Amino acid sequence: MSYKDYAQQQHDRIYGVQINDDGAIEQMNDELAQACVDGLKNLEIHNYLQLINMEVSLLSIFCGLYGIANESIRSEGMNNIRQFNKLSANADKNYGQASSNGERKPNPWILTKILRYHNKEYYEQIIKPLLKKNYEAKKKEKSILINQTLIPNKIDLQDGFTLLDMQEKAANGEYENEEQIVMDLTRLLVYNEGEIEDIYAIKGYDAICDTQVLYHKLEGTVYKQLEKININFKNKKTDEKDNSKPITVKHIFKKYASKFVKKGCKFISEDPKILTVFQGYKYKKLDTIDYE
Incomplete structure (x- = not known):
């Protein structure tokens, strides 16, 4: 495969996605x-269905046009088939049948x-x-939807989940x-916003105390931690994983930063927009004391 063909293949896989998350x-x-x-002009259109890269079939044209939701644009496309293109004798003869078959399998792509x-x-x-x-546009729309609907979790020091x-x-x-x-x-x-720069609170494991604690760090330090986590989405094709630019958790964080921001921090606060510093006692409480 030439580099040009490879580049086109990657373009089609990224930008030519035709299926929604629900499979439609x-x-x-x-x-x-x-x-x-507008581009379906000066084509030689044949009757028998062949691979699209070999020749244009009448059925594939109809399948594509019937997939267009806008009736005015679809109607214009139908009128253009005979007006601006050359149909083979068999294609012209079976025009009606091809139209009927294409209507049953609409796919504008x-x-x-x-x-x-x-x-x-x-x-x-x-x-x-x-x-x-x-x-x-689809990416932006999806990002906006997530930002509008996603309800973030709260940091819980009793939860053992860590960056690891x-x-x-x-x-x-x-x-x-x-x-x-x-x-x-x-x-x-x-x-949250600090006096000079933003202050980050990230949960981590304190091995000495054997508990989860909040570490307060600057942006650069946190970003270095997040950059170390490369994302390999479960439903992504193998060759896309190998050849596409790696996505890290840092990219995801910056994209949805509004879900992590607090307007300040206090020792204890009932305001969900304020980070409560007190998350329980740092040391474990003992039920009984062994004096020996």
């Missing part, structure tokens, strides 16, 4: 749908693949940037999404 085919937005319709192989210049100049734009446990979970690929990482991290870390 994702709806194509109007801007991208219109661009696809087929159109981007058709353009990739059969209108390459248009794909590179128009479709490819829109796919990236669509991907970035998080590191082991990440190394074993136990995390499926960013939400799970944020929820675990909120069990360990908060920060």
Whole structure:
């Protein structure tokens, strides 16, 4: 595989995701749908279904167009099939049957693949940037949704979960999404504005006292700890893991920093926006005292 083909493969895997988390085919937005319709011109359209990279079939065109939700754009695409393209004799003869079959298997993302192989210049100049734009918009939308709906955990010193446990979970690929990482991290870390810079409180294990304690640290120190935890999402493909830029817990923390911020700290406070420094006694209480 050439480097150009490899780069295209990586682009398609990142930006051409078509399936939602619930397994349904994702709806194509109007801007991208219109661009696809505009690019379906000067094509040789055949009747028999072949691999998309070999030739354009009438069925694949209809499957793509019926997947477009906007009726006006879909109708324009239907009208353009015969007006701006060359149909083989068999394709023209079986036009109605292909239309009926395509309506039963709608998938608008087929159109981007058709353009990739059969209108390459248009794909590179128009479709490819829109796919990236669509991907970035989805990422931003998901991030906003998480920030709006996710309820962070509280730090509990009776809970034995530490940064080491998080590191082991990440190394074993136990995390499926960013939400799970944020929820675990909120069990360990908060920060508030300091006089000079932000002050972080991170839960850790005190081996001498055999208890969990809160360590107060500066941003740089905490970031170094978080950078050591690389994330390998459970549902990510192996080759994507090997070739994509590593994501660390630091990236996730910075992305959802609003879930960790406190407006200040007190020894004891009932205000959930204030960090309570007192988290129980540092030393374990004994039921009985052995004087010997």
